[in-house]
Amino acid sequence: MGALERRLGAQLLQRSTRVVNLTDAGRTYFQRMKPLLDEVAHADSELMGSTGELxxxxxxxxxxxxGRLHVLPLVPKLLALHPKLKLDLQLTDGVQDLLAEGIDIAIRISPTVSPDAVVRRVATTAMVCVASRQYFALHGFPKTPEDLVHHNCLIFNGINQWVFNGPRGRRSVTVSGNLASNTVETILSAVxxxxGIGMFNSASLAGERLESDVCRVLEAFIGQTRDVCLIWPSRKFIPVRVRQxxxxxxxxxxxxxxxxxxxxSHDAVR
Structure with a gap:
């Protein structure tokens, strides 16, 4: 870096004993050079990708x-196809800043993303309302969405407005209960x-066949779906390995x- 600064006749980094920051000149130089560096990396990646060796x-x-149900089971096949590939799989129900966290690919259900992101829909999943027969034996079955106000509804991620469709069209019901969580696993275990009663996308239940003591309700009123999407956090340079x-x-x-x-899948709920 010192040689580059001497050649340019400008200080690019502001150095102290604890931290190194870009100077104004360094920031300008980086912004001008980054597209060129990306193009070089792109060319290198294209050449290496053409050999089929990711x-x-x-x-x-x-x-x-x-991720546990549908992404993790695919990992062995992917790594067997590309032994030199390395994966870092982050499984969390929290919202992430994909660029800040260095995420290459996000797999989300009906995501909210930045305008710079590239979103590709790969499947659609229906919503389902479920509870255990044990719960219904004590509290009865809801016959209409409005009946849910008299039931213990389990709240995922603060979502207490459950949307339904029926003869009167689309409507939402404000639900409440004595358990809320930011993870689907917790709500599913409580069901x-x-x-109480939980609302899920069916992809989060698929592969975990509903046991005989758990059943779906209000199916005639649930018509909404969610998209399963693959997301690149930026429209800029995407390495070949990420594309493949x-x-x-x-x-x-x-x-x-x-x-x-x-x-x-025929795995059972545990």
């Missing part, structure tokens, strides 16, 4: 339950324990989930 790190983010890993998951998830987000 290598390097790809960081993938997915919600915890969906199985007979605590995206293509892999697009193909595999589409086949695995089917048109309605229903998995063919």
């Amino acid at each position: 290598s390097g790190l790809v960081r993938i983010a997915a919600s915890a339950t969906f 199985h324990a007979g605590v 890993v995206t293509e892999f998951f697009a193909s595999e998830l589409s086949g695995r989930l089917g048109p309605n987000g229903e998995s063919d």
Whole structure:
């Protein structure tokens, strides 16, 4: 860096004993050079990708339950196809800043993303309302969405407005209950324990076949769906390995989930 500064006749970095920051000149130089460096990296990546040998790190983010059910089972096949590839799989139900966290691919259900992101829909999943037979034996079955105001509804991620469709059209019902959580796993476990009623996308239940003591309700009133999407956090340079890993998951998830987000897996809920 010192040699570059001497050649340019400008200080690019402001150095102290604890931190190094870009100077104004350094920031300007970086902004002008970054597109050129990206093009070089792009050319290198294209050349290496043309050999069919993918290598390097790809960081993938997915919600915890969906990732466990549908993304993680595909990882062995991907790594067997590309042994030099390295994956960093981040499973969390929290909202992430994909660029700040260095995520290459996010797998989300009906995501809210920045305008710079590239979103590709690969499947659709229906919404379902479920509870255990144990719960319904004690509290009765809701016959209409409005009946939910008399039931213990389990709140995921602060969403207490549940949307339904019916003869009177689209409407939302404000629900409440004695348990809320930021993870689908917690709500699903509470449903199985007979605590209350939960609202899920079917992809989060697919592959975990509903046990005989858990059933769906109000199906005639639930018509809304959610999109399962693959997201690149930026429209700028995308390495070949990220593009090909995206293509892999697009193909595999589409086949695995089917048109309605229903998995063919026969694993049971535990």
